[in-house]
Amino acid sequence: MATAPSVPRVEGYSLAEKLGSGSYADVYKGYKKGGKEVVAVKCVVKNKLSKTALNNLISEIEILKSLCHTNIVKLKDFCWDDTHVFIIMEYCGGGMKKFAKDFCNSLCWLFFIYEKRILAIFDLKPQNILIASKKLQILKIADFGLAQYITDDDKNSVLKGSPLYMAPEIVLKRQYDARADIWSVGIILYECLFGKAPYSSKSFDELFSKIKANKPIEIPSNANISNECRNFLKGCLQRELSKRFDFNSFFDHPFVDLAHAPSSDSINKATEHLTKAIEDDKLGNCKEALQSYDEALKYLIPMMHSEVDSLKRMSLRKKINEYINRMETIKSQVSGES
Structure with a gap:
């Protein structure tokens, strides 16, 4: 035995x-x-x-x-x-990341950690994307066994990564670069949104045939996703490397929302919008107040998700709920007046 x-x-x-x-x-x-x-x-x-x-x-x-x-x-x-x-x-005890928007933002913010060097991971897949803990919903990338620093001039042709999430140029053993990770982000986002990867297969032979067929990935026409999300997916999932997002297009896309990534200046920017919101609220400028509250929340919510101190995170959540409730009250007042 x-x-x-x-x-x-x-x-x-x-x-x-x-x-x-x-x-x-x-x-x-x-x-x-x-x-x-x-x-x-x-x-x-x-x-x-x-x-x-x-x-x-x-x-x-x-x-x-x-x-x-x-x-x-x-x-x-x-x-x-x-x-x-x-x-x-x-140790990350929160399991795998499942919510598409937060996943995409966190992953894109991670890609931005170096201004002049790009960390090409080459093995992005759901199993390597973890959450710090059930209470602390921060995305963590694990397993850098295939990663390397590469510049815009670096090219590779060695098979790297997990086939279901690999860029076509890697599977077909063509030259590739760091944009292979952009394809992988698109595949994982697609799986988060629609329940399975676009090339899901029962065997490697079936998977290889689908990739080799050179058919564009179809995004369901009736999918309940925003135009920004649809456009972002299309840009990531271009089979031809020349048509796929480069990193500038990737980072600048509104779906990524890099402008509101947590930073040392986030609280100052949020406070600036909140000050204006409260002033407009007092003056009865409902439209302007709603807009400023909304802008403040775009900074505060990512801050809350990334805050490691549980008491500060709880305090932020309480404030965010107060502002959301105030926005709902203003919206009700506007609806009643009309």
Whole structure:
């Protein structure tokens, strides 16, 4: 009778339940000994590592060490023994991200972390998009094993990523660049909106045939989505690289709303709009007040979602609800007068 594989031992940590498995690694929930800190431990089996897999592992560690961002799973430590390499990371207990608009905004804001260098991930898929916790709804990107920094001049032709979410130029082994990630964003957004990826298939052969067929992806004509969302999907899901969004078009698109991404200046901008809203509200300028309240909320809501302090987040939510209720009251007054 076959016995279940034993849980690896990591110095300084106790491993609990398994969170997931890959081709050469398992991920466990773990606890730091002598404290209450919860972590995720990626246990990589050394003898399963090909040269390519080893390079991917080294790349992942180097990238995680160099990045510090709210939307990236934090690397806490790494170590090894005779049989395993252990990557100790921030634990994200909220599961996978499911809501399309917030997902898209968070992911696009993450892409914007470097002004002159683009971090090409090459393996964007729902399984690698997590939420910090059930209470803290912050998106976290995990697994940078295939990621690399590339410039506009860099081209690749090596197969990278998960086939269902890969850009056609990668699957068909043509030259590709960082815009392959834009295709992946479009595919994941499509799946969030319509329940399955556009090339969903029962086998790789079927998937490859659909990709090779060179048919454009159809967005359901009766879909209950905004024109902005529809236009954004079309721009991301252009099969021809020359017709797909470049990163300037991607970031500038109104669906992404990069202008309202959480920043150190968000509270000042929100306060400016709120001050005007309250003044117009007192003067009975209903239309202007509604517009200013709405602009303030565009800054406050992303701030609330990204706030890590639970008390501050609760305070922000309370204020946001107050402003929303005030807007509804103004709308009722306007309707009654008309």
